[in-house]
Amino acid sequence: MEKTIVCMIDVGEEGSPLFAAIQQKLGDEGVVFVRQPEGAGIAIVVWADKLAVETVMDYLQPLVLLDIKIVLLTVNKLLTDVVKWQLKQAGVHEVLEWNKGEEVLLHLTARLKRWAQVEALLSLDLVRNNLIGESYTWKRFLRKVIETAFFTSNSVLLIGESGTGKEMTARLIHELDQRKEKGNLVLMDCTTIVPELSGSEFYGHEKGAFTNAVYARDGAFAMADSGTLFLDELGELALPLQAGLLRVIQEGMYKRVGSNTWRKTNFRLVCATNRNVKEEIVQGNFREDLYFRVAASVFIIPPLRNRREDIPELVRTFLRQELNTIVAPEMDGAIMNFLVHRDYPGNIRELKQLVSQIVMRYAGQGFITMGDMPEEECPSPQQLQGFTASSHNGLHQSIRLAIASGKDLSRIKNEIAHLAMEIALEDCGGNLKLAARKLNVEVRTLQYIRKKNSSEVLNDP
Numbered sequence: 001m002e003k004t005i006v007c008m009i010d011v012g013e014e015g016s017p018l019f020a021a022i023q024q025k026l027g028d029e030g031v032v033f034v035r036q037p038e039g040a041g042i043a044i045v046v047w048a049d050k051l052a053v054e055t056v057m058d059y060l061q062p063l064v065l066l067d068i069k070i071v072l073l074t075v076n077k078l079l080t081d082v083v084k085w086q087l088k089q090a091g092v093h094e095v096l097e098w099n100k101g102e103e104v105l106l107h108l109t110a111r112l113k114r115w116a117q118v119e120a121l122l123s124l125d126l127v128r129n130n131l132i133g134e135s136y137t138w139k140r141f142l143r144k145v146i147e148t149a150f151f152t153s154n155s156v157l158l159i160g161e162s163g164t165g166k167e168m169t170a171r172l173i174h175e176l177d178q179r180k181e182k183g184n185l186v187l188m189d190c191t192t193i194v195p196e197l198s199g200s201e202f203y204g205h206e207k208g209a210f211t212n213a214v215y216a217r218d219g220a221f222a223m224a225d226s227g228t229l230f231l232d233e234l235g236e237l238a239l240p241l242q243a244g245l246l247r248v249i250q251e252g253m254y255k256r257v258g259s260n261t262w263r264k265t266n267f268r269l270v271c272a273t274n275r276n277v278k279e280e281i282v283q284g285n286f287r288e289d290l291y292f293r294v295a296a297s298v299f300i301i302p303p304l305r306n307r308r309e310d311i312p313e314l315v316r317t318f319l320r321q322e323l324n325t326i327v328a329p330e331m332d333g334a335i336m337n338f339l340v341h342r343d344y345p346g347n348i349r350e351l352k353q354l355v356s357q358i359v360m361r362y363a364g365q366g367f368i369t370m371g372d373m374p375e376e377e378c379p380s381p382q383q384l385q386g387f388t389a390s391s392h393n394g395l396h397q398s399i400r401l402a403i404a405s406g407k408d409l410s411r412i413k414n415e416i417a418h419l420a421m422e423i424a425l426e427d428c429g430g431n432l433k434l435a436a437r438k439l440n441v442e443v444r445t446l447q448y449i450r451k452k453n454s455s456e457v458l459n460d461p
């Protein structure tokens with residue numbers, strides 16, 4: 001079972017009896033403690049009785065910036081409803097009153113376990129190798145999707161622009177679905193459904209039900225039974241079909257075209273759209289009652305422009321896929337910089353196509369250079385200016401966050417060095433010699449880092 005790792009922080013006096021009591025209880029439940037919140041991703045913040053809420057909020061801000069999950073534990077008598085909502089708005093995930101009895105401990109340990117499970121799922125090869133991205137925005141989206149897919153059988157509505165990965169996300173939801181004897185994933189694109197054939201497509205038909213119905217045939221509702229039905233471009237579904245779909249979802253029963261026999265079906269519905277469905281409801285193009293059925297969980301899939309920091313890894317992944325190699329060839333920095341800053345109206349699909357065009361020109365050896373770029377892919381003078389201005393923004397931002405969270409210069413230097421080593425190792429497919437050569441360091445330095453990283457979480461008291 002996943003180990004629950006947390007960082008406990010006391011915002012009151014050091015070593016308060018409350019802090020010690022909570023730590024003792026959680027320790028008994030098998031929770032492991034580390035010193036730095038980034039190492040755990042979860043901080044349990046113990047709020048001493050006398051501290052003002054503003055002081056606590058100031059204290060929490062760096063943790064929020066670092067995307068740390070925060071549980072605030074308190075016996076504070078000032079904890080009014082208003083304060084609880086303020087804390088939630090400020091980014092606190094959980095506010096618990098320790099003096100409310102045993103229930104609180106049970107609730108807290110269950111919550112911690114759930115988070116640990118979601119983190120473990122997030123690091124599965126199934127997720128990491130298919131839905132590439134390590135950015136805050138992307139992982140935040142994935143965590144929500146994973147939690148719904150794994151722990152519920154809710155219907156899901158994925159809203160996002162073209163090429164952002166809606167179909168891939170639907171596939172992941174199906175893979176993570178925990179139903180026993182799970183059925184198939186059935187994909188239907190609502191833009192390609194011909195009205196005259198739609199009945200058969202969804203419900204199936206009996207032999208002789210209409211001209212050309214030479215054989216009886218199952219439709220999507222039957223094929224998705226005990227599995228998942230993915231309806232792509234849901235916004236395009238005609239109103240009569242919306243009514244039919246609603247009935248099947250509500251009753252779990254349908255009839256094949258040309259049959260009087262009711263058949264049962266039970267599937268998880270995942271829908272995707274790039275339209276504003278709520279607006280479509282107002283316009284009378286989409287049924288509100290259907291919306292509430294298909295949208296038990298709604299997730300907005302981020303466009304690529306909101307997670308540009310994922311572009312280098314996406315590029316390397318597509319290069320490896322296209323070239324069928326373990327390690328992607330190095331790329332001229334100017335090209336990668338251009339790829340990171342270019343516009344992608346077609347999102348990841350467009351990036352993938354561009355990489356494919358680069359690979360077509362690549363002669364198969366050495367760096368990817370300017371010669372491999374398609375001629376029409378040339379940045380305008382304005383774009384060039386933008387590149388220079390923003391090329392260090394990501395690093396600036398990270399360092400700002402590190403300073404905000406109280407790290408000193410030597411710690412920041414260390415972390416940047418560690419990160420560079422981790423990235424080099426990752427880029428070289430874990431090959432120590434290659435990574436060491438790239439960074440001009442000894443192999444044993446990388447070996448040390450690797451060992452330290454794997455034992456840090458367990459040993460840090």
Ligand SMILES: Nc1ncnc2c1ncn2[C@@H]1O[C@H](COP(=O)(O)OP(=O)(O)OP(=O)(O)O)[C@@H](O)[C@H]1O
Pocket residue numbers: 130131132133160161162163164165166167168169232274314348349352
């Ligand atoms: N996170 C990701 N990691 C790797 N590849 C991805 C990711 N997201 C999408 N892709 C790739 O981008 C392409 C488009 O993905 P997908 O078909 O899932 O997008 P979509 O949002 O369903 O598109 P559309 O709106 O056009 O139906 C696919 O080739 C897919 O492999």
